[in-house]
Amino acid sequence: MPGDEEYDAKECFEKGKAYRKGDGVEQSDKEVFKWFKLAADLEDTNAQFILGRMYEDGRDVEQSYAEAVKWYRLATNWGDVRAQYYLGKMYEDGRGVKQSNIEATMWFKLAADQGCVDAQYRLGKMYEDGRGVEQSDAKAVKWFKLAADRGCVDAQYRLGMMYYFGRGVNRSDKEAIKWFKLAADQGCVDAQYDLGGMYEDGRGVEQSYEEAIKWYRLAADQGNANAQYDLGGMYEDGRGVEQSDAKAVKWFKLAADQGNVTAQLCLSFMYYEGRGVEQSDAKAVKWFKLAADQGCVNTQYIPGEMYEDGRGVEQSKKEAFKWIKLVANKGIANAQYDLGGMYEDGRGVEQSYEEAIKWYRLAADQGYKRAQYHLGWMYENGDGVEQSYEEASKWFRMVADQGDSDAQYRLGKMCEDGRGVEQSYEEAIKWYRLAADRGNHDAQYRLGEMYEDGRGVEQSYEEAIKWYRLVAGYGDVNTSCFFSDPYKDSELSDEEAVKRYGFEAWNKLAYLKSLGSMYEDDTDIDQSDE
Template sequence: MPCFRPALWLLLLACLLAPAVALGADNAEAVYNKGDYASAFKELKPLADAGDASAQYHLGLLYDFGLSVPKNPAEAAKWFRLAGRQDNAKALYNLGLLLTASPKLAASPGEAEASFRRSAELGEMPAQFALAELIAKGGSAKDGPAQAEHWYRKAAEQGDHKSQYRLGMMLLSGKATPANIQDASKWLQMAAEAGSASAQFQVGVLYDKGMGVHASPQEAARWFAKAAEQGDADAQFNLAVEYDRGEGVPHDPAQAAMWLEKSAAQGDVPAQLALARWYLSGHGVSQSAAKAADWYGRAARKDNPEAQNELAGLCAKGLGVRQDQAEAARWLSRAAELGDASAQNDLGIRYFEGQGLRKNPMAGYMWLTLASWQGHAGAKSNLEYAAAKLTDKQKAQADKAAKAWKMKR
């Protein structure tokens, strides 16, 4: 009768059991992929307890997303860590995501970054992008822009269009390495072809300016149109400009207005300003002071000084809105506080005249002084007129107030 030595017997037993364990893991993953999470849990748990990395990863997913079990981030992190110790790249990536969302679960301050880094080193594309994003946003204790560019490139080479776009923009800016417009153009084109609206807009800019490609108004308009149709507000604005000028597309003010309105509706301030001007003049749209005031108002509430100035003018004249000198003064005050010289000049005059606010010659002198310091031509002559109405002491106090205001800026 044959006799096996203990070590040889154990080796033979391991060889016989290994295919069964692998078969069990494959079957459990198949059940998971079908969406039968309750059955998957029953099959995955013993395998995970036995040390199977893939089972541990999938068990972590069940706890992470609350699939057939109560959502439990701490339990998910535990299983992702166990799988990660066996270099399961997906588990490491998911652990990084989990710890980024719930930093208190981290075993150490840098665990999320370390998890992303190891997963990225193992070739996991989403982890490469996540690590690049973390570094680019200043979240890494040791790496800078050059390493962000490195990991964006790694993910870009695997076809990730978000990384292709980010890499292209970094190469354009020269933040990490000297600017390389040709290389930037290549990656941005790849991302654009993959459907990235941001990249499509940027490629349009490249063709518009002839950067890294031969300048072509037609190509610029084509890429702006692709991004605009996906809802990119910047592209919608630029496409409106192309239609208004007839560059790369037929001259069509109505089409220009349509795209301008789409961009403005998304909150693009330059589009809101342009649309307001068009409604005032009737360019490409039916003239409407009320709609002009509405669009100026939207931009003004975003602290755009030009819009605040224009809205103040409409309020003062009662164009498109109820005439209200106090409201006009309020908008001028906001623009003046933002440093707009024209608003400072107009506000200074209002303080001298007591128009829409309480008369205060010293405050008026202060605002006229600030406007004149910025080279506003009207303010200089207005200041001379105002100086004659104040005592030397009052002028000195107003000058002091102007200097104090400027210091705060």
């Protein structure tokens, strides 16, 4: 007891307050602690609670969670609701005591029953998560509602989420909007972001990009990465704002710097395409790799392509192989196909037909057409595998059944020649016609020959001329994939193919004319080109 004077608990508490505020005395942290401690020792509940807070936060005294727990517990002996709540938090977090959700829930319940708003919210969270109590959405909603009605912003947001997902209540977008709005108006960043999403999609409210922008911006200005990303997307698309790639980049960058993987991916494409920023392969690679390092499978594939081509990075087939294999191992079909190509050609890895076939098959088994077609090509030509027309026809048929004109042509040729399938001009005609109708000039040329010779069809110079014309230049030659395998580098350029096969078709037309067949009235043929 200071000096020879005696003080009661209330006087000691008031002196502590005076020294804290500097009210009539010089402010002194040392004196603050001394007088609150005296009051607490005299069983002043307020002083015990404040002493607990001082020890918890390390204010005016060396921080000690154990001492904080001690003083909170003493205050709870007198039913202090604040101490009950804070003691519950210490148990929840395991600070100064052994972590115990059961103990935390007990203290939150005692405080909540006395009307402590924060305790009501925390108790709702315990029921929502099933920590220390049996999980119950209905009870969570009960406690959230009690706290929300008294203005607890966190409870308002959680109650909105319960209505949004229909947990413990009937699902209602309108109720979700109501509670999100209350929380958002109090500055709750998560509520602002979710409210933006509701306005963007028109859920529970009339759809409005302008309102979505308003709420996204409020959340973004508080540093919410998801809101920053979505705001960037709105500027990129010009939804609710004037389209601006530059502003899209600004918001993508803010979100990307916080590790938002989708924003990193978008930012990489902006640099890759030079939209809103100066084009930079190097910066595109940087952001692609950051997204890839977070497990974004789609992005992991892109650095592989850039390393292979030497765009933005020093060309390295080995690095390209590393990135593409990373994606292929996750079951992505196009990466498995490309990995097969790297093994087949020995790009960035030791050449291995066995490994190539393995990866082509993995992609093909997922229905990837390019891999299926390429396997057919390899088996037809004995390229890296034992030649097998049966296997070739199997893979070509898979792709042909999906409407691919090149596979339809290859299958038609195998039917015509009787390789891997029973020889049948009729089947050959069927597949040639399907391919020809899709603009495949290879098939159109073969159809011309079949009609000219009367194989699989009734002989008809008129039909032969029709198909030869398409190849010779009467059809849409320039926009076709002309006599080329789109899944394998062609030995002929499109221009060379047009010249080569176009001339062959013209020769056929000239030959038919020399026979005097079908040409008496055919004035469409330019004589000079014969």
